[in-house]
Amino acid sequence: MALDFGLNFMDEKYFAKKIEDKWQTRWRETGAFEVERDDAKPKFYQLEMLPYPSGNLHMGHVRNYSVGDALAWYKRLKGFNVLHPIGWDSFGQPAEDAAIKRGVNPRDWTEQNINHMRKQLQNLGLSYDWRREMAAHRPDYYKFDQWFFLKMYEMGLAYKKKTQVNWCDNDKAVLSNEQASGGLCWRCGHPVTKKDLEQWFLKTTAYADQLLDDMAEIEAGWAEKVLKRQRDWIGRSEGAFVEFGIRNSDLGLKDKTNPQSQIANPKSVRVFTTRIDTIYGANAIVVAAEHPIVEANFAHFSDETRIVIEKIKADKLKVTDHEAEVEKEGVDTGLKAINPFSGEELPVWVGNYVMIEYGTGAVMSVPAHDERDFEFAKKYGLPIRQVISEPHLVHEHSTMQALALEQAFSDYGVLVHSDYWNGKTSENAKKEMTEYAVKHGFGEAATTYRLRDWGISRQRFWGAPIPIVYCEKCGVVPEKFENLPIELPAQMVLNDEIEGTSPLAKDEDFVNTVCPDCGEPATRETDTMDTFVDSCWYYFRYTDPKNPEMPFSPEIAAYWTPVDQYIGGDDHAVMHLIYTRFWTKVMRDIGLVKFDEPVKRLLTQGMVVGETFFDEIPNPDEPEGKGKRIYFPPSSVTVERDAKGKIIAAKSADGKMLKSAIERMSKSKGNGVDPDEMVEIYGADAARIFVLFAAPVENELVWNEAGIEGATRFLQRVWRFVYKWQSAVSRQPSPISNEEFSADARKLRQKTHQTIKRIGENFESLQFNTPVAALMELSNAIYDFKVEPESASDADIFAIREAAEALILMLAPFAPHTAEELYAQIAGNDRGILANGARFPEYREELA
């Protein structure tokens, strides 16, 4: 049903505020962007990463959402049923910090921020279906975080295990790696120890292969750099386990439940290697200080050996700068291992460069063909024996005994000094030697991953409670589905008295409960879930936001999902985007969805950055590290620049020389730009055009407001010519044969159709700066068409109308308010593009 609002007279001047208010109100009143499932129409799911409700929108948001909105509009004009929702990632640290610092309720703080930011989004005129808004901190949402947790518990994908955390015994606090820097507590200076804490994990490793292999399904739509980072993060490597017998160890493993229990034979050490072909070059076995073989034999080691091992363990607790290279350190334990291929006896060393968390916590050291082993062997004078040769040097290398290698040769080659295997290529030797090891029972092919299971326990208040109950009688008991949600207490006094234990532990009403199984008194788990859980599935909730029984209806979600286009910052390339892919595979296995991958196309936008000015106060504890920075807002700084605009000198108001840098915009650095202010001065449409036009989306955008006037000028130019031609053009022109057009009119029509083609292609390839340029060109072409309304022929008017209509329709994704208003004017009724059901202009090749 079409709504008719009657025709307004057009202002001669472009008043952004007036138009924006008018259309925002109308969109709201008519539910212009509200959509329902419609099997007769093709769907398009346009999604942008949901914001954390910090209190204010920043320019990064404006950029992200302007891009998403442009695409949503484009797809609407192309006839798609477009789902374009937004919500809030509203659990997390800042709300809790605010609560501690200012004594506010985190819920109130969060809701207030959401209300303010929602208004800011609406002022930008973003085309969301607001009925579908979700917020992670509301019980009707996190109920299903808990639901999923219980499902995963049932499936064996959620489990609890002891893990080491940094612990300050003086403060009784868990410390993050950053807070345990230097091995000392950041607050009291007490030495940091490791403490075993029970934490909940989700078994992401169970999906490691799928996470890697299913990348083939999304390769076309995801940036290669994102996929690569995920590949690195998962870090699959193919190789082999090999058992080295231990000659003088008569002690077995004491702890069979230890995760390293794969080292089943107490008389051997199992190593992981990707280069079994180099095994004849092994000069030692090097194990991590925490390795069971070390613990089992510790009492038998010499004092010096034990001191070194203790030191290595202690050093690992220190959090070192990633830039600083750690010197290799180790000690010979006196244990002897037997190389199962050669029968050679090798010393067993403890080395600080071997990680207990990866592989088996033990490696065979082959210095000739591994850089790290080379460095280690050099330092301790261990023999270095070359067993892989470059093909053209084989003869030379096989006749010589030892070679003075300058550095490790880690490429593939041909085997030498390897008995039976001499002359084989690395590739063949790897395969055959693994088979040989399997046949003789001392090895097997193996695949290892860097990916760890996802620890989701947080000793925090502001998150979804983990729905687990501890009962004296029944042990660990999952909550019943019908008891969900397990709600956070409405009132909670938060302070930082005992940081490191969950604040919920202090609330007896929360903690004390009854066992879901036996009904006896029991206690609740007081840890909450990592906030990354919330963002794993929020965009499925949008499809069915009010469902009280299920996270979403599989049937409704089957229409809308997977997401056709996702847009966000590439800082989430690994964490969020791996977790949500994992979650989707779990949902598939539960039967909620029927696909492997949730996002078909991913666009990662560049950051919005700005100049910052600061005074750096050196930190005496870390002479080489970065000092503390005190930021000065740019408006308070006097800046001297060279001809190219580079900063020569910057001075604060009181004359202090300041350093400067280009950094991510933020309030604390004083270089943020308030979107409200921009909208107030220039209007939402101009702000949106500018932010898209300023640079390609994937580039970093160095904020500089100088160009925004250009966006305003462009909109004004468009406005002025529509005003001039409005009455001439608003009567529907009749079709005209091609010969009646003047040469200039034909030129204009050509430009119009070339532009239609170009902009369509730009949208399909996710370019947003070039279509704005194309619109400007078309607008310039209309100005170059020197005809006045009074003297224009029908053909001229037809050409003008065609160009104007195309321009206005293609402007809508960038400047929707202005486009709606201008379309209403030329359509001759006061309905805009949407209400008139207008479509993206049709490209006619014969005219272009």
Added chain:
RNA sequence: GCCUGGGUGGCGAAAUUGGUAUACGCACUAGACUCAAAAUCUAGCGGGCUUAACGCCCAUGUCGGUUCGACUCCGACCCUAGGCACCA
């Protein structure tokens, strides 16, 4: 150290994928309108020669190669931004 992007005017950037390099915008210069200013409009705007006019030469980080033709493809190097970092 390894991996991945990127180097084009004063600035942000284009270039139909090997075919007129610098579109579009910002900044700047001159002119028109104005008592004046703003706004708007017109013209100019990579560098160097040159003409009355036409024009010519050099320029896409550097050096080389392929091609009738290279910002685009190939090789080496330089610079820069980001990611990873003892993963055996």
